[in-house]
Amino acid sequence: MTAATPLRVGLIGYGLAGSVFHAPLIAATEGLALDTVVTSNPERQRQARGEFPGVRLAATPDELFARAGELDLIVIASPNKTHVPLATAALEAGLPVVVDKPVAGTAAEARTLAALAEDRGLLLSVFQNRRWDNDFLTLRALLEDGALGEVRRFESRFERWRPRPKGGWRESGDPAEIGGLLYDLGSHIVDQALVLFGPAAEVYAEADVRRPGAEADDDTFIALTHAGGVRSHLYVSATTPQLGPRFRVLGSEAGYVKYGLDPQEGALREGLRPGPKWGAEPESLYGRVGAGESPLTGGGTPVPTLPGDYPAYYAAVAAALAGTGPNPVTALEAAAALDVLEAARRSAQEKVTVTLR
Numbered sequence: 001m002t003a004a005t006p007l008r009v010g011l012i013g014y015g016l017a018g019s020v021f022h023a024p025l026i027a028a029t030e031g032l033a034l035d036t037v038v039t040s041n042p043e044r045q046r047q048a049r050g051e052f053p054g055v056r057l058a059a060t061p062d063e064l065f066a067r068a069g070e071l072d073l074i075v076i077a078s079p080n081k082t083h084v085p086l087a088t089a090a091l092e093a094g095l096p097v098v099v100d101k102p103v104a105g106t107a108a109e110a111r112t113l114a115a116l117a118e119d120r121g122l123l124l125s126v127f128q129n130r131r132w133d134n135d136f137l138t139l140r141a142l143l144e145d146g147a148l149g150e151v152r153r154f155e156s157r158f159e160r161w162r163p164r165p166k167g168g169w170r171e172s173g174d175p176a177e178i179g180g181l182l183y184d185l186g187s188h189i190v191d192q193a194l195v196l197f198g199p200a201a202e203v204y205a206e207a208d209v210r211r212p213g214a215e216a217d218d219d220t221f222i223a224l225t226h227a228g229g230v231r232s233h234l235y236v237s238a239t240t241p242q243l244g245p246r247f248r249v250l251g252s253e254a255g256y257v258k259y260g261l262d263p264q265e266g267a268l269r270e271g272l273r274p275g276p277k278w279g280a281e282p283e284s285l286y287g288r289v290g291a292g293e294s295p296l297t298g299g300g301t302p303v304p305t306l307p308g309d310y311p312a313y314y315a316a317v318a319a320a321l322a323g324t325g326p327n328p329v330t331a332l333e334a335a336a337a338l339d340v341l342e343a344a345r346r347s348a349q350e351k352v353t354v355t356l357r
Contacts, residue, residue: 007321008035010064010071010095012086013078014044017100019051020268021129021310022077027052028274028311031318035071038064061086068093073123073321076100079169080178084109087124091116096123096321101187103334105178107342110335117331123320125327126334127313130188131195133262134279134308135246138287141306142249142256143196147289149253154193154232156247158185159240165214173215180216182207182341185236190222190344191337197230199336204353205344210239222344247287257295258287262308279308 009026011018014037026034036056037048045057058064064074074090075098076083084104090097097117103126104110117124130136142148165171172179182205194200202225207217219239224232235244247258264279283302290300312328319325343354 006031006033007072007318008033008070009073009075010036010038010058011075011077012038012061012064013076014039014041014048015077018075018077019044019047020265022075022098022100022127023048023052024268024273025310025314026075029314029318031322032073032314036064061089065089065093068095071095073098073317075127077127080105080183081169081176084113087113088116091120091122091124094120094122096125098125098127098317099331100127101191101334102178102183102338102341103331104338105183107335107338110331110338114331114335123317123327124331125317125320126329126331128188128191128329128334129310129313130192130262131329132309132312133264134281134305135258135260135262135287136192137306137309138258138303139247139249139256140196142289142303147254148249148251148256151197151230151249151251153250154197154230154247155235155245155249156189156192156232157235157237157244158189158246159235159237159243161241161243162238163211165211165218171214171216171218180207180218180220181236181238182217182220182222182344186220186222186234186341186344187337189234189236190224190340191334193224193226193232193234194333194337194340197226197228197232199227200224200232200340200343200356201227202353202355203340203343203347205347207345207348217348220344220348222340224340254289254291255300256287256289256303257300258305260285264308264310268310274311277307278311281305 038058040059074095076086077100169177204223207220210219219237222234249256286302288295288300293299316328320327347354
């Protein structure tokens with residue numbers, strides 16, 4: 001691969017994930033070129049052509065796989081229930097694959113996909129973009145520096161105020177759709193907790209359907225006891241009128257509290273593209289490190305937030321395909337997160353604490 005001959009990418013799906021996240025990031029990555037978008041929706045086809053002149057269109061994934069020899073990477077950004085069959089078809093067609101999270105509905109399916117990719121000698125990577133959120137990168141740096149001492153409790157919230165369901169497959173109660181917040185936002189915050197603090201040994205969860213007309217969980221809490229002793233308290237909700245801190249991390253020497261969401265999703269939704277000062281946020285949103293006083297009353301020291309860097313994910317994918325770097329997020333890592341999500345679902349249903357092996 002050279003800058004003059006970028007890898008040709010086929011993108012399946014041009015809804016929220018495909019049009020807001022994947023297409024702009026692929027187009028911004030040196031060494032990758034958005035070649036084909038797969039969508040049967042005429043409005044989305046016009047949108048793709050308007051945003052990426054010259055992009056080819058296909059109405060079905062089969063049309064894409066029929067010319068597999070013209071492509072170098074498939075990105076799957078279609079509804080959750082299609083992830084496993086489409087990833088399987090792409091790998092069997094001899095193509096490396098990026099799959100949006102969750103890669104599958106079960107950990108067993110994720111491990112089967114990982115085995116197929118390994119058998120074919122192909123890259124299979126999972127788009128866990130929030131490993132490159134600004135607050136997550138900042139917290140990792142603080143932990144590496146030992147700024148908090150021994151971490152004892154990690155609180156992570158991904159909360160929204162959406163009192164009325166929007167509908168669509170993401171909020172469907174049909175188990176086949178793999179909808180609900182546990183598998184949507186939960187995929188992010190569980191992955192982050194495992195990256196920061198290692199495997200989970202025990203899982204307890206509460207999952208509720210709060211809103212009138214809602215079908216899937218919209219207010220969920222997960223408690224993890226990590227094998228290393230850290231306890232993670234994770235919240236995902238669409239029914240939160242007053243939002244809590246994104247992170248509250250409590251250590252033996254100090255704590256870190258950070259409010260607000262990483263700005264990259266908002267920027268991408270507004271049509272902005274990666275460039276200078278991408279992922280940066282104002283000083284007013286910096287988190288604070290300290291002990292003995294609330295950050296809301298001036299306690300602690302402001303810590304500059306590192307810029308968020310979603311483009312780093314696809315840059316790492318390009319490097320992995322070129323043989324110059326590792327897979328940024330493996331399917332086996334995603335399977336470990338799915339072990340936790342499955343345990344959380346069982347815990348909430350049966351009102352038990354689940355022990356993971």
